[in-house]
Amino acid sequence: MAHHVDHSQPLEYSTTQNRLNIYGFWIFLGAEIVLFATLFTVYFTLSDRTGTGPTGEEIFELGPVLIETFLLLTSSFLIGLGVHAMRLGRKTPMVVFYILTLILGLGFLIVEIDEFFTYVHEGATITTSAFVSSLMTTIGTHGAHVTFGLFWGTAIIIQVIRNGINARTANKAFIFSLYWHFLDVVWIFIFSFIYLRGLM
Amino acid sequence: MSFDAIFAPLSEPMVFGTFIGIVVASLAVVIGLTYFKKWGWLYSEWLTTVDHKRIGVMYIFVAIIMLFRGGVDALLMRAQTAIPENGLLNSAHYNEIFTTHGLLMILFVAMPFVIGLMNVAVPLQIGARDVAFPRLNLLSFWLTVAGAILINVSFIFGGSPNAGWTGYFPLSGPEYNPGVGNNYYAWSIQISGFGTLMTGINFITTIMKMRAPGMTLMKMPMFTWSILITSLIITCAFPVITVTMAMMTLDRQFGTKFFAMSDGGMDMLYANLFWVWGHPEVYIVILPAFGIFSEVIATFSRKNLFGYGSMVAAMVVISTLAFLVWAHHFYTMGHGVLTNGVFSITTMLIAVPTGVKIFNWLLTMRHGKISFTTPMLYALGFIPIFTIGGVTGVMLAMASADYQYHNTLFLVAHFHYVLIPGTVFALFAGYHYWWPLIWGFRLNEKLGKAAFWVMAISFNVAFFPMFILGLDGYARRMYTYSAATGYGPLSMVSFIGALGLAVSFILVAYNIYYSFRYAKREGSDPWDARSLEWCVHTPAPNYNFAVIPTVTRLDEFWFAKKEGRDLQAGKIEDIHMPNNSQSAFWQGIAMTAWGFFFVWAEWIPAAIFLVITLAFMLYRSFQKDDGYHIHVAEIEETERRYDENGGLRGAK
Numbered sequence: 001m002a003h004h005v006d007h008s009q010p011l012e013y014s015t016t017q018n019r020l021n022i023y024g025f026w027i028f029l030g031a032e033i034v035l036f037a038t039l040f041t042v043y044f045t046l047s048d049r050t051g052t053g054p055t056g057e058e059i060f061e062l063g064p065v066l067i068e069t070f071l072l073l074t075s076s077f078l079i080g081l082g083v084h085a086m087r088l089g090r091k092t093p094m095v096v097f098y099i100l101t102l103i104l105g106l107g108f109l110i111v112e113i114d115e116f117f118t119y120v121h122e123g124a125t126i127t128t129s130a131f132v133s134s135l136m137t138t139i140g141t142h143g144a145h146v147t148f149g150l151f152w153g154t155a156i157i158i159q160v161i162r163n164g165i166n167a168r169t170a171n172k173a174f175i176f177s178l179y180w181h182f183l184d185v186v187w188i189f190i191f192s193f194i195y196l197r198g199l200m
Numbered sequence: 201m202s203f204d205a206i207f208a209p210l211s212e213p214m215v216f217g218t219f220i221g222i223v224v225a226s227l228a229v230v231i232g233l234t235y236f237k238k239w240g241w242l243y244s245e246w247l248t249t250v251d252h253k254r255i256g257v258m259y260i261f262v263a264i265i266m267l268f269r270g271g272v273d274a275l276l277m278r279a280q281t282a283i284p285e286n287g288l289l290n291s292a293h294y295n296e297i298f299t300t301h302g303l304l305m306i307l308f309v310a311m312p313f314v315i316g317l318m319n320v321a322v323p324l325q326i327g328a329r330d331v332a333f334p335r336l337n338l339l340s341f342w343l344t345v346a347g348a349i350l351i352n353v354s355f356i357f358g359g360s361p362n363a364g365w366t367g368y369f370p371l372s373g374p375e376y377n378p379g380v381g382n383n384y385y386a387w388s389i390q391i392s393g394f395g396t397l398m399t400g401i402n403f404i405t406t407i408m409k410m411r412a413p414g415m416t417l418m419k420m421p422m423f424t425w426s427i428l429i430t431s432l433i434i435t436c437a438f439p440v441i442t443v444t445m446a447m448m449t450l451d452r453q454f455g456t457k458f459f460a461m462s463d464g465g466m467d468m469l470y471a472n473l474f475w476v477w478g479h480p481e482v483y484i485v486i487l488p489a490f491g492i493f494s495e496v497i498a499t500f501s502r503k504n505l506f507g508y509g510s511m512v513a514a515m516v517v518i519s520t521l522a523f524l525v526w527a528h529h530f531y532t533m534g535h536g537v538l539t540n541g542v543f544s545i546t547t548m549l550i551a552v553p554t555g556v557k558i559f560n561w562l563l564t565m566r567h568g569k570i571s572f573t574t575p576m577l578y579a580l581g582f583i584p585i586f587t588i589g590g591v592t593g594v595m596l597a598m599a600s601a602d603y604q605y606h607n608t609l610f611l612v613a614h615f616h617y618v619l620i621p622g623t624v625f626a627l628f629a630g631y632h633y634w635w636p637l638i639w640g641f642r643l644n645e646k647l648g649k650a651a652f653w654v655m656a657i658s659f660n661v662a663f664f665p666m667f668i669l670g671l672d673g674y675a676r677r678m679y680t681y682s683a684a685t686g687y688g689p690l691s692m693v694s695f696i697g698a699l700g701l702a703v704s705f706i707l708v709a710y711n712i713y714y715s716f717r718y719a720k721r722e723g724s725d726p727w728d729a730r731s732l733e734w735c736v737h738t739p740a741p742n743y744n745f746a747v748i749p750t751v752t753r754l755d756e757f758w759f760a761k762k763e764g765r766d767l768q769a770g771k772i773e774d775i776h777m778p779n780n781s782q783s784a785f786w787q788g789i790a791m792t793a794w795g796f797f798f799v800w801a802e803w804i805p806a807a808i809f810l811v812i813t814l815a816f817m818l819y820r821s822f823q824k825d826d827g828y829h830i831h832v833a834e835i836e837e838t839e840r841r842y843d844e845n846g847g848l849r850g851a852k
Contacts, residue, residue, distance in 0.1 A: 020332045024405040027435060031397055035439035038476075042443070042458070042469065049464030051457070126456050130464035133456035137447065151814075155821045168824075 005167060010087055012174035014167050025175045029182050036186050039138040043194065051129035056198030059124050064115045065195045068108050069187065072146075075104035076184040079177045086173055091165055095157055098173070101180065102153045105146055112143050135194065142190060145183050152176060205380075206357050206800075212293065219356050248780040250334035251742055252319045253638055255341050259316030260631065264709065266308040266348060271705060273301035275698055278662070282695035284683040294679035295362035296381070300351060302365025303385065307392060308348045310485040310619070313627045315344070315399055318427045318488060320634050322403060324733030325421045327412025327751065329744045332405035333398075335781040335820075340395040340402065342788025347392025350795050354384040358800070361385035364677065366474055366529075367448065369459035369467040374452050383452060383799040390445040391795050393438050400434030403427055412732065414751035418512070421731040421754075422498075422505055426491025429515045430484050433522060437480035444473040453801055471533060475526035483522040485619070487515055489626030490557055493579045496629050497561050499729045500576035501568025504755055507560040514553035514560075521550050531599045532606050540599035547597035554590060558583060573727070574648030578629035581656045582621045589617030592667065607677075610670025616663045628652075628708065636726050640739040641719040643711050651707035658700025665690035665697075730758040735767045737842040743775045743830055746839050772835050778827040787816040 005014045013019055047056065082097030116136065119125075124132045156176050160169045209215045233239050246254060276297055280289045289297065323331055331337050354360045358380040363372035372382045407428045411420070420428075448470070450456040457465040498505040505511065527535060527543040561583060570576065592614040596605055605611055628651075636642050666674075674687050681687050725734040735757045736744055749767035753759065760767050794809035 020405055020409055023409055024332055024401055027401045027404050031401065031435045031439050034436055035443060038440045038443040038473070042447070042473070045469055046458070046464060046466065049466065051463035053463070126450075126454065128457075128463065130457040130460070130466060133450065133458050133465075137450065137456070137458075151818075152821075155818060159822065172821075 011165065011167055011170040012086075015171075018167060018171040021171055022175060022178075025178060029178065032182060036138075036141070036189070039134075039141055040189065040193065043134045043138045046130040046134040047194075047198070048131070049129065050131040053128035053132055054122060054124050056131070056135070056194075059119050059122050060195055060198045061115075061118070062195070062199060064111050064118075065191065068111050068115075069191050071104045071108040071111070072184055072187050075101045075108070076181055078104065079180050083174060083177050086165055086170055089165055091160065094165065094173070095160055098153060098157050098160070102150055102157070105150055105153075105180075109143060109146055109150070112139070116140075138194065139190060142183065142186055145186075149176070149180060149183065153180075209355055209357075209359050214289075214293075215355060222356075244780065247785050248338070248782050250330070250338050250778050250781055252323050252331050252334065252337060253740055253742075255337055256316045256319030256321075257638060258341060259312040259319060259344070262345060262348060263309050263311075263313035263316060263627075266304050266312070266352075267705065268709075269352065270301055270304035270309055271702060273297045273304070275702055277301065278691075278695040278698040280679060281681070282692050284681055284685070284688045286680055289679065291679045292362065295677070296355065296360035298677055299361045299364055299367075299385075300355070303351060303361070303388070305619075306365065306481065306485065307389065308344070308351065310623050310627070311392075311396060312344055312348075313631075314430070314485055314488045314623075315340075315396070317492070317627065317630045317634065318403060318423075318430075320638060321630070321733055322424055322427050323406065323410070324637065324736060324740065324744055325424045325731050326407060326410060326415060327732050327745060327749050328406060328410040329748075329775065330778065331402050332410060333402050334778045335784055336398050337402055338781050339784040339787060340399045342784055343395030343398075343791060344392045346788050346792040346795060347388045347390075347395070349792050350384055350391065350799070351388040353796070354381060354388075357796075358384075366471075366478070368474075369448075369451070369470040370461050372448070372452075373459060373461075373467075374455075375461070377452075380799050383449070383801075386445045386448045386452070387795040387799055389441060390449070391791055393441055393445070396434055397438040397442070400431040400438065403431040404435065407431070412748055412751050418509070419751055419754045419756075422494035422508070422511055423488070423491035423731075425512055426487045426494075426515060429519045430487045433480045433484050433487070433519050436523070437477045437484070440473060441477035441481075444470065444477065447473075449798075453798075468533065471530050472526065475529045476523070479526045479529065480519075480522040482618075483518060485623045487518065489623050490515065492626040492630040492633070493561060493582060494564075495729075495731065496575045496579045496633055497564050498755075499633075499727055500571050500573055500579075501565045502571075502728075503564055503568045504730070504758075505560070506563040506566075507556070508754065510556055511560055514556045517553040518550060521546055521553075525550065528597060528599075528602075531602045544597055544599045548594055551590060551594055558587065572649075573632075574643070574645055574652060575629040575633040575727075577649060577652045578625040578632075581652065582625045582629075585617060585621035585625075585656070585659070589614060589619075589621065592617060605670065607675055608670035609666040609674045609676055612676050613663045613666035613670060616659075616666075620659055620663075625655075628655075633727065634733075636722060636738050637733060637736075637740055638738075639716075641715065641721050642726055643715045644719060647707060647711040647714060651704045651711065654700055654707060655704035658697045658704060660697070662694050662697025662701055665694045669694075725761075728761075730755040732757050732767070735760070737839070741838055741842070743777060743835065746772050746835050772832050772839075774832060775830045775835065776827055777830055779825055783816045783820055783823075787813055790816065 007014065013022065078097050079101040082094050082101060085094035085097060119132070119136075126133055126136045153176055156169070156172050160173060163169055165173075210219060233242060246258060249255065276289060277294070280286050280294060319331070319337070323329070351360075361367065361372070361381040361384055363377055363382055363385075367382060367385055370376055372385070407420070407424060417425075447456070447458045451458050451460065451465075457463040459465055459467050459470040461467065494505055494511060524546045525543060527539060528547045531540050531543070561579075572580075592610070596602055596611060596614055632643055632648055669687055669690050672685075672687070674681070674685070722738070724736065724738040726738075727734070732749060732751070733740075735749060745768060747768045747770040749756070757767060790809050790812040794806055794813060797803075797806035797809060
């Protein structure tokens with residue numbers, strides 16, 4: 001079972017438990033899609049219900065959002081390189097790519113938090129209107145996922161540095177990369193259907 | 201958080217009495233465990249176990265305890281309304297009781313009972329040694345317990361939720377419901393919901409990836425099929441309630457405006473979101489029931505299940521339609537004719553696959569050699585009673601007629617006619633059926649049958665009058681009525697039926713004690729059953745199968761018996777097993793505390809317990825735990841002992 005290593009497969013798929021972990025995580029991502037789909041549905045329902053508060057057009061700024069998009073998309077590319085390095089068994093480049101991924105993720109988060117502060121300064125707090133409530137909850141849920149990812153990724157990097165690339169750490173690093181790519185996909189939806197739609 | 205506010209409910213004598221009762225009972229348990237020196241045993245053999253069978257038993261234990269709590273709520277409601285102008289409960293207390301009754305029965309009786317049975321049976325039915333993620337499975341259990349604890353302490357500490365089990369806005373919003381009651385509601389569903397979602401993912405992975413060699417999807421036992429589909433529904437539906445409960449919490453505790461009556465909020469959005477989860481939830485508790493009945497009816501008719509393929513297709517269709525009918529729960533809340541029309545049609549469509557299943561069960565019994573065991577009685581009782589529930593369901597599905605029935609006892613009677621013969625009868629059928637798998641003996645049949653008859657008759661006495669009362673205009677959730685309405689006599693009949701139901705549940709519980717004491721130990725496969733779970737020794741050893749069987753067709757075990765083949769013949773090898781998990785147990789405790797302080801908006805302790813929860817996750821990430829191996833010699837010794845003793849564990 002778990003101790004039996006199948007060398008014909010990539011390391012992250014090499015044991016039965018590893019394959020189960022990856023399969024189970026895909027199902028979990030399916031549940032995450034439903035979660036974000038629900039948040040988007042709520043947002044689309046409430047996005048014109050601004051009450052006495054500002055509308056999306058009044059508060060959205062393309063500049064910071066483009067920076068966030070650039071940071072997150074690049075980080076997704078870098079974690080892809082990290083997984084590639086892992087498949088080649090090269091620990092140092094893998095760790096470096098993973099660290100760069102998280103640094104860009106942190107950068108994304110800083111810009112996002114700054115953006116939230118801007119909204120609040122412009123009078124759009126989470127209690128202002130149903131529109132702002134759903135805006136901040138949808139984007140905030142994504143941001144919370146990125147935050148959680150920063151801690152999770154750090155824990156995995158530490159384990160790779162300590163224990164090297166083996167069936168266990170490769171499996172974790174690979175699953176984390178799935179999570180990170182998923183957050184990127186969600187962000188593309190946020191960028192297109194919240195920001196661009198709001199600015200049009 | 202002031203002590204006056206926390207303990208305010210205790211000023212009511214009934215709550216105070218219950219509180220004292222709970223304290224005394226808990227003390228008795230603590231003293232008993234200490235006196236018999238059973239703490240270590242309880243902790244290492246049960247609370248931290250990752251064995252799917254024991255986790256299943258713990259789920260069912262929790263479900264039965266909650267059944268009694270929810271049952272007391274029901275009795276109080278029927279007692280209060282048994283006579284006109286009764287003063288047993290005041291309106292506020294009545295509101296809390298009907299709310300917790302619904303919430304408990306669905307989320308903490310039906311759900312854990314279903315999940316308990318699937319834990320017990322599914323890995324064995326597919327020839328696996330455990331689920332895909334055993335430690336996650338234990339964590340799921342403790343999160344369910346955390347939710348159950350939160351909803352159960354609410355009536356002592358600060359007050360229970362009182363806006364109905366649906367928690368509609370604006371009634372459950374901060375303006376109309378300022379106390380902590382509905383915070384408990386949100387956190388109880390939220391935390392147990394995480395656990396349920398993880399269970400869904402766990403069982404999809406288990407069933408898709410861990411079946412015995414040769415068992416293709418269309419050779420799986422019907423119960424396993426029902427659990428696969430149920431798990432898919434869980435995974436698609438529970439994230440919706442996660443978001444909805446998060447929004448409820450944000451609205452109630454942080455002043456957001458999702459469901460508010462001002463600033464652009466939309467109260468109807470809550471009703472929609474709730475039922476987008478809520479209706480699939482109904483199927484989450486009914487499809488496993490269909491699976492159980494399929495197993496039971498085939499076994500006790502001594503025939504293979506009629507129309508296997510159409511049974512699977514029917515469940516797949518039901519699972520899809522489950523997501524397309526949610527608005528039928530509020531036809532009268534102001535949608536247009538077109539919306540009501542569409543939802544009417546989708547709702548009525550569900551009767552088609554359900555009808556297919558009913559006919560398949562009837563045709564399975566045709567020409568069968570039927571034995572009237574306790575599980576079979578539940579299955580036989582289910583068919584006619586459930587059909588009444590189904591037919592009244594079609595009546596309610598007609599949107600224009602629903603204006604007459606909605607929010608009356610007619611509706612209450614309908615969904616009890618679906619849920620009690622559907623879910624409760626199935627759960628008891630499965631519970632009697634699979635009991636010997638875990639304990640090595642059957643529950644007493646006489647007591648079991650007596651309980652069934654009392655239950656089936658009392659159920660009709662309790663709920664049939666409600667159809668008539670409902671058509672006479674008796675609105676649900678009304679805490680009392682005047683004598684002039686004429687509701688008195690039938691309400692009294694209903695109360696008498698409720699008392700009968702209580703007697704039947706006590707009989708079921710007494711049967712546990714009686715059978716542990718007097719039942720004769722038996723070998724494996726006491727029912728002469730058909731599916732793979734019965735080819736292991738009973739009580740099932742912790743590794744389940746000494747040798748994983750190979751499957752070539754449906755009901756492989758049945759044919760192997762006929763041909764005199766041993767499915768577990770072959771070379772025994774070392775078996776890899778997972779270690780117990782202490783962190784899952786403590787994480788459950790930490791999340792209970794987190795939920796409790798969050799409910800009371802005590803941010804510092806809430807943050808501390810959140811950090812503790814995350815610390816457990818971090819600990820798990822760094823933990824290197826490869827489990828252990830049971831060696832061949834030990835397995836052979838265990839198997840030999842079973843064979844010598846006719847399938848008994850540890851019998852001397």
